[in-house]
Amino acid sequence: MPSTPDSSALTVTPLPAFNDNYLWLLARGQDAAVVDPGDAAPVRRALDRHNLRLTAILVTHHHGDHVGGVLDLKAQTGAQVFGPADEDIAGIDVRLRGGEHLDALGVDFQVIDVPGHTAGHIAYFAADQTPPRLFCGDTLFACGCGRLFEGTARQMLASLDALAALPKSTLVYCAHEYTLSNIRFALTVEPGNAALRERAARDEATRRRGAPTVPSTLGLELDTNPFLRCDVPEVRAAVDRRTVDAVDRTAIFAALRERKDRFR
16 A cells, blocks of 8 residues: 555455455555454554544444454544444444445445355445446355355345346455465366366465455356356255255255365
């Protein structure tokens, strides 16, 4: 991030936290917003380093590694807190549901309901940016998707379908650096996917340099992410035909997600 950001341009910077989280810091001019600040300290450091004013906090769901820094940052900066209407999160000022919009930094964010990982999970989609930007928390990962802690496979598949319908140019800002593990799993599902093999080589090189593999693009996810490809014959063939109806997308997705839960 430059020390004096262009007032007309939105910058998005990953702030690493914990073992593998990314907190996303958005800046325009000297104003800033942060998505899913599980830890206040890296956000405060970035604000001080670049002389930024935090005006908005956007939360996707209630897990501690996404909300742990919310109250500290709100108290220190007076930032307005936006979050899901149907989750119990301390400090939220504006509770949001799918189809609603919010303005942060002059950017119009559409709220999308994406239950599955948690019951009230939401995502934030900025269609007015070029390219569009999606902040999806723990719903869609680079080459993967979130675990089903509170929702059902049917809910999560519907959530992923909603995200998959966004423009292919959309930049996908997920909240964890899980990419290489996700790719290793995806290769067990679609070993013949040339785009996936190319992605594996590229992202392995990226991590060797110590750089983030995210954001990805929705187009790349559609080409390589098995959880968005339940209609692809090779993906359907990867499930156990004895126990899974190979034409039932929900059953295929559920089988893949269960298999990923056991993957090491």
